[in-house]
Amino acid sequence: MTPQQQSQLIEGYFEGTLTTDQKKQFKELRRHDPDFAKEVKIYQKIERGFKGLHLDHLQNQMNSWESGQKETKVVELPARGSWVKYISIAAAIAIMITTPFIYQNMNSNPYEQYFQASADYATDLVSLRGSTVSSSDIELKNQGFLAYQQNNYQTAIVLLEDYTQRATDDYQARLVLGIAALAISDENAAIHQFDNILRSNDANTKQDAQWFWALAQYKAKNTAASKKMLTKIIASTTHIHHQQAKDFLNAID
C-alpha cells in the first residue's frame, strides 16, 4: 500500500466513509504496523484539535445569535398554584386573536377545519389508572396535560412520552400525546399512539382514537385508510364522532 493510499485510508476512517473491507484493512494495519498506528494517533489528535476549534466557532455563532435574541425576553411563569387562572386568561386571549383567522380558513382545508386539539382531552389532572405508577409520574402526567392545555405541545410530548413509557396502559395520556403530535404535524408519531389505543380496545378512548387516527392518516396523505376508518365511524350511529366523520368524508370526497 502506497503512503498516499494509507493517508486516504486514515482520512476515510475519521470521515466515516470507509467500506467494510476498508475498515477491516484499517484495523489490521493499525494492529500490525507501528508507523501506521502512529500516523493514526497523530491524525486523531489533529482531528480533536480541529473539533475543539470548530466548537469554539459554533459557540461564537450561538453567542451572536443570542445577542439578537436579547430583546425577546422569556416570560417567566407565575407560581404553579395560580397557573390555571393565567392559563384561562391566555386561552381567552388566544381565542380572541385566532378566531378571525380560524373563521377565514374554515373552508380552505378540510383537515384544518376538523382537527381540533381540544383542551377537554386533557382534563383528568388527578386520577390515574393502575396502581403501579409513582407519585412523581402523576406529577409528570399533570405537567404534560398542563403543557398541552397551554398549547405547548412540544413540552407535552416530551413529558407524556416519558410518562407513558412507564404508565403503558394510560390510554388517555396516549390520546393526548397523539393529539399533541398531530398538532405539531408529526403524523407518524400521532398514528403510532392512536394505533396503540386501537389495539388495546380501551373503551374510554377508542372512539376518539378512531377519529383522530382517520384525521392523522388524511394529513399523512393516506386518504384511502382515512376514508375506510371514517366509513367505519359513520356506520356506528352512536359513535361520538359520527356526524363529524360524515361531514369530513363529504368534504374530502
Added chain:
Amino acid sequence: MSEKKQNAVILAIKRGDNKVLEKLYNDNRQPFLIWVYQLYQCSEEDAVEIYQKAYTILYMNVRDGKLVELTSSIKTYLFSIGKNLVREKFRSKHNATVNLDDVSNTTAIQGQLDDDILDAYQEEHQKNIVRELLNEIGDPCKTLLELMFIKGYSSDAVVHAMNYSDERVVRKRKSLCLKKLREMVAEKNDSQFF
C-alpha cells in the same frame, strides 16, 4: 414539519448551512427556555447555557454521523437532549417540581447523548497546537483547513469560497494539507500532544 423536511434539515446541518443553523437555533430557543423555566424554575442564564449545550450536542451528533435520520421531530430530539442535561445539572436541586430521577432517560436516542464528547474536544493544548500548525502551514492550506474543519464548510462551499474548479480539487488539496500537518506534528515530536 414533515419527516422529509426534518431530514432535509439534518442534511443542511451536515452541509454547514449557516442560515438553517441560525433558524434552527432561533425557532427552538423560546419554547425550550419556557419549558426549562416551567419545570425547574432556573435562571435565564442557566436555561440558555443548557439550550446551547443541547444544541451543540445535536449539531455534533449530526456532524459526526451519529444522527442521520430522525424518527421523531428535530424539536423532540433537541428537547430530549435538554431533558438529560437538565437532569444532570439540577440533580441536587431540591426545588425541582418534578422528581428528576424519575424523568428517566429511557428513549432510544439516549446512546447518542454523550455530552462527555464535548469535554473531549475542549483540551486547550490540542487546540493551541492546531492553531500554531495552521499559522505555520500558511495559505492556501490554512484557509482551506479553517473553512472545512473550523467553520464547517462543505466541499461545495469551499469550491466557491476559494475559486477551485470542482470538489475533487478540494478533496485532493485537503488530503495534501492534512498530510503536511501530520508531518509537521511528527517533526515537532511534542510529547504533550500525545
